[in-house]
Amino acid sequence: MYKVLIIEDEESIRKFVKINFERNNFKVFEAPSGEEGIKTAQKEDPQVVILDLMLPGIDGFKTCEILRSYLPNIGIIMLTAKGQDMDKIMGLEFGADDYMVKPFNPLELIARVKSLLRRIGAPKAEITNILTSGQIKIDSFSMNAYKEDKEIDLTPKEFMLLKTFMENESKAFTRDELLNIVWGYEYFGDTKIVDVNIRRLREKIEAVPSKPEYIETVWGVGYRWKKH
Template sequence: MVKILVVEDEMSIRSFLKINLQRNNFNVIEAETGEEGIRLAKLEDPEIAILDVMLPGIDGFKVCEILRNEYQNIGIIMLTARTQDIDKIMGLEFGADDYMVKPFNPSELVLRIKAILRRMENHIEEEKQILTSGSFKLDVYSQKVYKNNEELDVTPKEYMLMKIFVENEDKAFSRDELLDLVWGYDFVGDSKIVDVNIRRLRAKVEDNPSNPVYIETVWGRGYRWKKI
C-alpha cells in the first residue's frame, strides 16, 4: 500500500485529506508541523508527501527542499490558499512535483497523486535498463558498454554476449548455447564464430586479453563471466 505523508497544521483539512486518501486505499501518515513531517519521513519512508506551504516552524518550502535533497524519488505536492504565481514557482524550484490551491477537489488530488506514481514507476523502469558488474555498466536502451565509465567500442554481437554474461554472472554457457542466444537457432555457419567474437570481446574488456579475468574459459563447456 502506497504511503502518503500529509503535513498540514489545520486539523479539519488534515482529516479531510486523510478520509479521502484512505478511501482510495492509500496509507496516510499525519504531521502538523514541518519538523514532525521531516521526522516521520525518515521513519516511514513515504512514496508521496503532501505539504501545506504555511506551517508553524519551518514552512512547506523548506520541508520540500529538505525532503527532495534526502529522498530523490519521493513525490511532492504543495498545498496553499494563495493564488500568486510566485508560490507555484517557489514550490517547483524547491523540488515539488505538483501544486494545488485550496480549496480543491479531492478527486483531482487523487488523480495527480496517481500521475506522479506512474512517473515514478516509469523512472524506476528506466533505471532497471542499466546493468552493472564490477567496473562494467551496460545501458540496455542505447546498447552501450562502459568500463570504468568509459565507453567501449563493441559490435552488436559483442554487446549481446556482454549482456548475456552480465545478466548471468558465474554461469557457464556452452558454445552452442551462445550461438543460439546471439546468432539465433536458424544460424547456418561455423560455431567457431563464437570463439572469434569472444576473442575480440576479450581484447576490449580485459586488461590482459592473454590472461583473461572476466571472460573465463570453462574447459569442456564454453565460457562464463566471472563475478568480481
C-alpha cells in the same frame, strides 16, 4: 499499498484529506508541522507527500528542500493559497513535483497523486484507473464514463459522484458526506444540490430512473451504490 504523508497544520483539512486517501486504499500518515513531517518521512518512507506551504516553524519551501535532499525519489505535491503564483514557482524550484490551490477537490488531489506515482515509476499494476460495475465503466484518469461501452455525457460533479459510489460499493453515504467529497470541505451550500445531481445521474445511467438498479436511496441516510 502506497503510503502518503500529509503535512498540514490545520487538523480539519488534514483529517478530511486522510479520509479520502484511505477510501482509495492508501496508507496515510499525518504531521502538523514541517519538523514532524520530516521525521515521519524518514521513518515511514512514503511514496508521496502532500505538503502545505504555510506551516508553523519551518515553512513548506524549506521542508520541501529538506525532504528532497533526504529522499530524492519521493513525490511532493505542494498546497498553495489561491492566486499566489510566485509561491507555485518557488515551490517547484524547491523541489515540488506539482501543486494544488486551496480550496481543492480531494478527488482531483488523489488523481494527481496517482498520476505522480506513474511518473516516478510506480508499478502500473498497482494503480487502477478503470472501474467496472455491471454495465457501467469509468476511467478515472480520462474522466470518461461508459454504459454498455457507449460513452455517457457527464458533468464533472456527476462523474465525481459516480466515481465515489463505484469505489465504495454497498457503502451508504449521507448527503453531507457526498457534499464534502464532491463539492469540497469549503462548500457551504444547500445539501439539496446532492439530490439534484443524483437525479440527473440516474437519468443518464439507469434504465428506469424511478426504479434505480445502481444508485439506491437509503431512507433516513442518503444513497449507496448497489453491488453488481
